[in-house]
Amino acid sequence: MSYQYPAIIFLIPFLTAICMPVVCRKKRDWCRPIALAAVFAMSAAALANLLNVLDDGETRYVFGGWLSSSASVGVPIGIEWVNDGLASIMVVVISLLASVCVIYGGPVVSHSLGTRVVHYHTLILLLISGLVGIVFAGDIFNLFVFLEVVALSAYALVGVRGGKALMVAFQYLILGTLGASFYLLGIVFFYAATGTLNMADMAQHLAENPELMTSKAVIGGSTFMFIGLGIKMALFPLHGWLPGAYTRAPDAISPILAALMTKVALYAWVRIMFWVLGAGTEIGQVHVLSLLGVLGALAAVVGALLALSQQDVKRMFAYGGISHIGLILIGVSQGNPTGFAGSMFYLINDAVMQAGLFFIAGAAIYRHQAHTVEEWSRLRGASPWMTAALVVLGMSMIGIPPTGGFFGKWYIILGAMEAGNYLAVGAVILATLLTMAYFQRLFVSVFRDSQASPPAVRVETELSLRLSVGVTAVTIIILGLCSDPIISFFRTTASSVGL
Amino acid sequence: MVTHPNLVKKLIGMYLVQTSIIFLLVTISAKQDATVPILQGNDAVLAEGDDVDPAEYANPLPHVLTLTAIVVQVATLGVTLALVTAIYRTYGSLDEDELLKRTE
Numbered sequence: 001m002s003y004q005y006p007a008i009i010f011l012i013p014f015l016t017a018i019c020m021p022v023v024c025r026k027k028r029d030w031c032r033p034i035a036l037a038a039v040f041a042m043s044a045a046a047l048a049n050l051l052n053v054l055d056d057g058e059t060r061y062v063f064g065g066w067l068s069s070s071a072s073v074g075v076p077i078g079i080e081w082v083n084d085g086l087a088s089i090m091v092v093v094i095s096l097l098a099s100v101c102v103i104y105g106g107p108v109v110s111h112s113l114g115t116r117v118v119h120y121h122t123l124i125l126l127l128i129s130g131l132v133g134i135v136f137a138g139d140i141f142n143l144f145v146f147l148e149v150v151a152l153s154a155y156a157l158v159g160v161r162g163g164k165a166l167m168v169a170f171q172y173l174i175l176g177t178l179g180a181s182f183y184l185l186g187i188v189f190f191y192a193a194t195g196t197l198n199m200a201d202m203a204q205h206l207a208e209n210p211e212l213m214t215s216k217a218v219i220g221g222s223t224f225m226f227i228g229l230g231i232k233m234a235l236f237p238l239h240g241w242l243p244g245a246y247t248r249a250p251d252a253i254s255p256i257l258a259a260l261m262t263k264v265a266l267y268a269w270v271r272i273m274f275w276v277l278g279a280g281t282e283i284g285q286v287h288v289l290s291l292l293g294v295l296g297a298l299a300a301v302v303g304a305l306l307a308l309s310q311q312d313v314k315r316m317f318a319y320g321g322i323s324h325i326g327l328i329l330i331g332v333s334q335g336n337p338t339g340f341a342g343s344m345f346y347l348i349n350d351a352v353m354q355a356g357l358f359f360i361a362g363a364a365i366y367r368h369q370a371h372t373v374e375e376w377s378r379l380r381g382a383s384p385w386m387t388a389a390l391v392v393l394g395m396s397m398i399g400i401p402p403t404g405g406f407f408g409k410w411y412i413i414l415g416a417m418e419a420g421n422y423l424a425v426g427a428v429i430l431a432t433l434l435t436m437a438y439f440q441r442l443f444v445s446v447f448r449d450s451q452a453s454p455p456a457v458r459v460e461t462e463l464s465l466r467l468s469v470g471v472t473a474v475t476i477i478i479l480g481l482c483s484d485p486i487i488s489f490f491r492t493t494a495s496s497v498g499l
Numbered sequence: 500m501v502t503h504p505n506l507v508k509k510l511i512g513m514y515l516v517q518t519s520i521i522f523l524l525v526t527i528s529a530k531q532d533a534t535v536p537i538l539q540g541n542d543a544v545l546a547e548g549d550d551v552d553p554a555e556y557a558n559p560l561p562h563v564l565t566l567t568a569i570v571v572q573v574a575t576l577g578v579t580l581a582l583v584t585a586i587y588r589t590y591g592s593l594d595e596d597e598l599l600k601r602t603e
Binding site: 141144145148152155156159162163164166167168169170173174177178180181184185187188191192197 | 501506509510513516517520523524527560561564567568571574575578579582583585586589598599602
């Protein structure tokens, strides 16, 4: 039974998504309870799987029992999933955040999507199952397929309301598909060079034949893969699709997109970078990690600068997300366990923070029709719970203890100091200051005493809105308080890949 | 073509990129004097344990990958066409510049 957990976690949302349009064709009210049951069951399975992995160590799930012939031990002929510590933690994060997003979705969906609730719940379950697939995949082609499952449901989700969102969905689709095509091109090159698609097997081939690392196929392949995944993770010069898609997407959908899409693409690159290419890689003459560090620093600073100049709050948070992808890349690229553990921890925190901020932004639009920074002054007094959660999440975005964001940034900076990379330290601090500046703008607008704002009518929002916003705010503090065991866990993961 | 303002032309450009990558995938499976990867002639009647010369057969795996990639491509094309149709129904135009102006 415990061996089957990865497949069970994937199949629960996937099968529910397939059955949903049939079952709910006549009875639209059923789809929300069904979706909630599916995500809760999935979260329970994910937690059981995590405990299992912590007890027994990593397992490898081989689909259809296509295990190797006795000749080459341990290399499956078919598709393999890797269920190790990092993957199981990511799956828990994905399933819990997905549950919170579906809880949040209820009132907002019926408000903004009307009769399209069935579409919404079907697509969101498909998206979740695809994300689980990406995290578990131990085979680069399998990863491509799940990348496309996720991307296709995301395009459809962005455009599901019709109207102005259609155009951004189309732009997102063109860029996203180009990204996926580049990634596929990278796979072709890697396959031509090594003759395998399995990540572990490929890593072994590359280690045994060091001359491959300087071959054109591997240089070109890894460049194409990085560009492809860079588009998916909205790394700074390739981020064009993100702000429009997150801003125009229906309010019930932007939280899950912002929380998980870019992070999972980044996770996929971390898998390929450390588990296939190896940590100390030099491709051609370039030391890959230093290159990533520079790109990350650029993204962190420019993303925060762009966020500062936005009027629309959702757009501001979207640029904040771009800046944080840069911060995570900085940590990963320091080449020591501290930086790696810090950025993996920050990745989880960032997923929670982005979900929470977009929850609040969606609720502000839904309840107070507040889109821009100035209009957010309506929030104060009207919904005190929401404002309190905003303060907690803002503190975490800036990086003030005891929130989780502080510890993530702290370890990233420690890692950069350890590596003697003061440029990266400067970039993190500059990005933090800029983040503080744009949250300052938001806080000033919310808390300022202005004559113009009408007397506050206390509009408490629905229980599900308050619940989801509250859960994210509390989680971010709990993550901060429990940062020690999580960080030390990621340190052991880092040392297992030779950092 | 992806930079063309007409949305359908963009779509065609995207499709060309995907198709050309699939062709590249097929070409790497080709071998000189190799045939389809089904046991041929004497090999087919030989008992298990006899050697089969892999150089005589083309590599089947890229073809399988190609099939999967084509399925992905078809699904993407379906979603794209649905979006383009919806855009045309809503705005009555497929020119990107005009659409961007109207959705500001």
